[in-house]
Amino acid sequence: MNLNKLAEFIKENGMPEFRLKQARDAVYKKYAADWSEITTLPAGLRDRLSYGPPVLSVKVLKTLTSKKHDAIKFCFGMKDGHKIETVLLNILPEKWSLCVSTQIGCPVRCAFCATGRKGLRRNLSPDEISDQFLAAAGYLKKLNGGKISSVIFMGMGEPFLNYGSVSGAINTMTDPELIGLGHRHISVSTSGHVPGIRAFAKDFPQCNLAISLHAVEDELRSQLVPLNSTYPLNQLAKALQDYILSTKRRVFVEYVLLDGVNNSRSTTQKINSWLRTVAAPKYFTINLIPYNKVGGIFKAPTKERIQIFSELLQDMGWEVTVRKSLGDDIAGACGQLAGR
Numbered sequence: 001m002n003l004n005k006l007a008e009f010i011k012e013n014g015m016p017e018f019r020l021k022q023a024r025d026a027v028y029k030k031y032a033a034d035w036s037e038i039t040t041l042p043a044g045l046r047d048r049l050s051y052g053p054p055v056l057s058v059k060v061l062k063t064l065t066s067k068k069h070d071a072i073k074f075c076f077g078m079k080d081g082h083k084i085e086t087v088l089l090n091i092l093p094e095k096w097s098l099c100v101s102t103q104i105g106c107p108v109r110c111a112f113c114a115t116g117r118k119g120l121r122r123n124l125s126p127d128e129i130s131d132q133f134l135a136a137a138g139y140l141k142k143l144n145g146g147k148i149s150s151v152i153f154m155g156m157g158e159p160f161l162n163y164g165s166v167s168g169a170i171n172t173m174t175d176p177e178l179i180g181l182g183h184r185h186i187s188v189s190t191s192g193h194v195p196g197i198r199a200f201a202k203d204f205p206q207c208n209l210a211i212s213l214h215a216v217e218d219e220l221r222s223q224l225v226p227l228n229s230t231y232p233l234n235q236l237a238k239a240l241q242d243y244i245l246s247t248k249r250r251v252f253v254e255y256v257l258l259d260g261v262n263n264s265r266s267t268t269q270k271i272n273s274w275l276r277t278v279a280a281p282k283y284f285t286i287n288l289i290p291y292n293k294v295g296g297i298f299k300a301p302t303k304e305r306i307q308i309f310s311e312l313l314q315d316m317g318w319e320v321t322v323r324k325s326l327g328d329d330i331a332g333a334c335g336q337l338a339g340r
Contacts, residue, residue, distance in 0.1 A: 001027050001134070002053050002127050009052035019045065027055055028178045031138030056131045058084075060139065074136060078104070078128065082121055084156055086132045088140060088148070096140060097150045100132045102166055103157025108191050108227045110212070112256055114294040115156045124157070126168030133179060151181065154189040154210070158227070160196020170204060183207050189254060194231040197239040201246050209243065210252040210287075211236070215262050216274035224262070233274065240278045250282075256289045257309065259301040268312040281317045289323045 003024060010020050019041065026038040034055055035046045058076040061083065065072050070090040075083055087099045103123050109116035133151060140146045151173060153159045159166045170186055173179045183206035190196055191212045200209060215221035221228040228236075240251060253275070257263045275284055288310055291300040301309070306322060313320045 001055055001131065002057070005053040009049070013048060013052075015045065015048075023049070024178070027134060031134055031141055033135060033138050056135055057125070057127045058131045058135055060135055063139070072136075072139075074132075074139070076132065076135065084124070084132075086136060086155055088136055089152075094146070095149045096146055097152055098133055098136050098148050099152045099155045100129055100169075101155035101157055102129055102153055102159045102162045102169075106157045107161060108158045108225065110191065110214075110226070111224050112214075112258060112291060112294065112296070112298050117294075120157075123162040124165055126165045126172065129165055129169035130172040130179070133173060150185040150187070152187045152189065154187070158191055158193060159188050160190045160193035160200070163196050163199060167203060170207065187252070189252075191225050191227045192231050192236045193227065194235050194239045197236075197243055201243045205247040205249065208252065209249065210254055211240065212254045212256075213271075214254075214256050214258075216267075216270045220262065224258075237274070237278050244279045244283050251279075251284055253284055253286045254289060255286060256291055257301050257306060258291050258298045259305070261298065263301050263305060263309055265308070265312060268309060268316065271313065272316045272318070275318070281319070284318065286313055286318050286320045287323055288320060 001024070003020070006023060007020050010017070022040050023038060026032040026040060032038045032055060035041075035049045038046060041049070058078060060074055061077045062075040063072055064075075072088040074086045074088075076086060077083055082104045084101045084104055086101055089097045089099060091097050101124065104121035105118035106113070106115045107120040109119070133148065137148050140148065153166060166188065170188075173181050173186060174183055183204065186204070187208035187210055188200060188204075189210035189212060197209065200207070212225065213221075214224050216233060218228060218232050221233060231239075243249075244251065255262075255271075271286070275281070275286075278284075288306065290306055291298050293299075300306075310320045310322055
């Protein structure tokens with residue numbers, strides 16, 4: 001919801017100012033998705049408002065639910081006809097996380113990601129990002145009374161290449177008078193945009209930072225994550241050093257496992273060496289992500305090889321998790337979002 005446009009419309013049409021708060025609370029607290037649902041407003045006023053700014057800037061075109069009912073994927077339509085995807089994930093019992101998109105497509109073009117194949121269409125506005133939450137929260141409330149407890153900026157797009165809109169969306173999500181999430185329930189994942197990491201440390205020191213690493217050799221990482229050519233590993237390491245020094249926060253390291261590419265035994269030693277140049281193991285959690293099929297040459301390692309890779313890192317002193325691929329049967333897992 002664009003509150004500035006709504007406030008202007010209410011003023012221009014001679015409506016009392018308190019109507020703005022009524023509308024705001026109905027949308028941000030009760031997740032009304034249409035003016036007709038806001039029954040605290042008189043019917044005549046609801047009709048007049050229907051000619052003004054829309055309640056939400058995104059429209060649910062379709063939803064898909066995984067067989068295990070632990071993931072719900074939304075296809076949202078935008079005003080200009082573009083589409084984005086957003087995923088609700090039931091990671092813990094009765095706790096839902098929302099993976100939001102920040103761009104239509106993505107300019108980074110990571111080799112293993114379906115989103116990057118689209119290229120970049122455009123950035124999303126702050127409202128188009130935060131409205132994904134409102135639409136998904138309203139859907140979940142009607143479905144089973146559930147609530148979204150955390151938000152992950154890990155959908156379509158590179159968040160720090162749309163930093164202004166991402167900042168605005170985080171402010172909306174954490175504003176007690178609006179969505180009201182705690183800062184530590186917000187996580188932002190970047191493929192290594194150094195200026196964005198530095199700005200994020202200053203602006204949102206209590207939010208969580210995740211780094212899509214995938215390789216610790218510049219040549220290989222540039223093949224997998226082309227942004228590495230602009231911000232190579234030495235620059236990323238320095239940015240992370242400064243981030244940890246200023247925030248004292250743990251960093252989540254995302255590492256997609258590609259069989260025969262970045263999952264050898266010797267690779268674990270290289271990861272260990274590179275991360276230790278940044279900070280001590282207590283400042284990192286390594287999140288191993290088995291590759292999710294999006295077509296192309298890559299494949300995921302076997303469960304046995306993933307286990308060996310994980311145990312080798314743990315033996316070196318690292319906290320390691322292996323991500324459970326929620327929603328892969330609906331193309332809603334990591335790397336599979338493409339706005340279809």
